[in-house]
Amino acid sequence: LSVFWGDQIFIPSVGMEYKPQHHVDIICALGPMPSAEEWAQRGLEKYGLIAARADGSVAAMLEKVSHADAVAQVGPLEGVDRVGTSLGSFSLSFSLLSALEAGFIGELQAKAGKMDTDPHVWMPMTIGPDAYAALMVKKGLFDEASARLHHQRVADIIAAFEGKDSLPGTFGSVNIGSEFSWWDYGLMRLYAENSLLLTHSSEDAALARSFFGIAEGSRIAGGCSLGSCQIDSASIVSKSSAKEGKISASALSGVTAAEIKAEEAVLVNVCATKIHAAKGSVLYNIVDTSEEGVVVGENEVRVGVFTSDPSRPYFEMRSNRANIDGGQVFKERVCGNSLSFQEVYDLNHGVDVTACAAAGAAAFADRAKVVMA
Numbered sequence: 001l002s003v004f005w006g007d008q009i010f011i012p013s014v015g016m017e018y019k020p021q022h023h024v025d026i027i028c029a030l031g032p033m034p035s036a037e038e039w040a041q042r043g044l045e046k047y048g049l050i051a052a053r054a055d056g057s058v059a060a061m062l063e064k065v066s067h068a069d070a071v072a073q074v075g076p077l078e079g080v081d082r083v084g085t086s087l088g089s090f091s092l093s094f095s096l097l098s099a100l101e102a103g104f105i106g107e108l109q110a111k112a113g114k115m116d117t118d119p120h121v122w123m124p125m126t127i128g129p130d131a132y133a134a135l136m137v138k139k140g141l142f143d144e145a146s147a148r149l150h151h152q153r154v155a156d157i158i159a160a161f162e163g164k165d166s167l168p169g170t171f172g173s174v175n176i177g178s179e180f181s182w183w184d185y186g187l188m189r190l191y192a193e194n195s196l197l198l199t200h201s202s203e204d205a206a207l208a209r210s211f212f213g214i215a216e217g218s219r220i221a222g223g224c225s226l227g228s229c230q231i232d233s234a235s236i237v238s239k240s241s242a243k244e245g246k247i248s249a250s251a252l253s254g255v256t257a258a259e260i261k262a263e264e265a266v267l268v269n270v271c272a273t274k275i276h277a278a279k280g281s282v283l284y285n286i287v288d289t290s291e292e293g294v295v296v297g298e299n300e301v302r303v304g305v306f307t308s309d310p311s312r313p314y315f316e317m318r319s320n321r322a323n324i325d326g327g328q329v330f331k332e333r334v335c336g337n338s339l340s341f342q343e344v345y346d347l348n349h350g351v352d353v354t355a356c357a358a359a360g361a362a363a364f365a366d367r368a369k370v371v372m373a
Helices: 036-041 067-074 094-103 105-110 117-126 129-139 144-161 188-199 203-211 341-347 353-371
Strands: 008-011 022-031 048-053 058-063 080-092 169-175 181-184 236-238 241-248 251-263 266-277 282-287 294-296 300-306 314-320
Touching: 008 080, 008 203, 022 048, 022 058, 022 094, 036 067, 048 067, 048 169, 058 067, 058 080, 058 117, 058 169, 067 080, 067 129, 080 117, 094 105, 094 144, 117 129, 117 144, 117 169, 129 144, 181 188, 181 203, 188 203, 188 251, 188 266, 188 282, 251 353, 266 353, 282 294, 282 353, 294 300, 300 353
Parallel strands: 022 169, 236 251, 241 251, 251 266, 266 282, 266 294, 282 300
Antiparallel strands: 008 181, 022 080, 048 058, 048 080, 300 314
């Protein structure tokens, strides 16, 4: 079983041919332990950390910890010669998967509870009960007694499993190189940054354009109809139509408006009479039927949501890249939104996503006919 993040792309900087030696192989970028300054600069507290031995086996896996906690846990370990960011994606042997299914059969049959691989499986597999309990209490995931019970539960599953299969190791690392390219779209800040990466002139930006099939000679895809709209050489435009406007250092896909003005903005699937998107703004999945169109200020975020509810077939959510962390205010109603992000998430349970997408496409097509008439 192989599990990959759906909101990240990574391009290895080293060859990826290898022979499996472990029941779990986790993808990571290994190198020397970063300094506290580099840790903070790269935002590594938001990701897992792998400490690996020379033979590729994992000595410890730590989920979203501070630099101080990472140093405290990794420092005493013997044989560790490299550490690095865990990219979360992993492969799991059938035999270990079966053992884990048996070990958690109660929760699986009841379809109750929620566990994540990093804090609930990999960490208790690789660090001792004292360190595990302390970190789980610090994270607020368990009280101390419950953390110790869970650690013992996982330890018992692994102890009963080890040595009963042909692979020599249990948990191994797959290094994709410290110079790899990593485009994460899982946070609003990163979504905007990595979408706008396509407009930059760096080596990483050129690799990203190559990956997405964007020709260096012309960053405006064939089939676009842009009238007298002025577009600079940095901007990326595909599947879009306009009559006039000015687009600079922006990334647009599936945009239709009589007038488009965008500066260092990201616009995806937007239809409106006019669009004025200031520096750093993000517009996504919007069908605007007003005569004034869509006007957003710097760093503003505006997203359209299509539903299967006849009483509310469409609504919009707003945020701001500069001063709102969606994860921190997930359960709060911000920017005048009628719902919190949590409430929107809850509304999506059981929704026919295909039907919602079809409704959005139909609304877009109908509005586009009016806008471009």
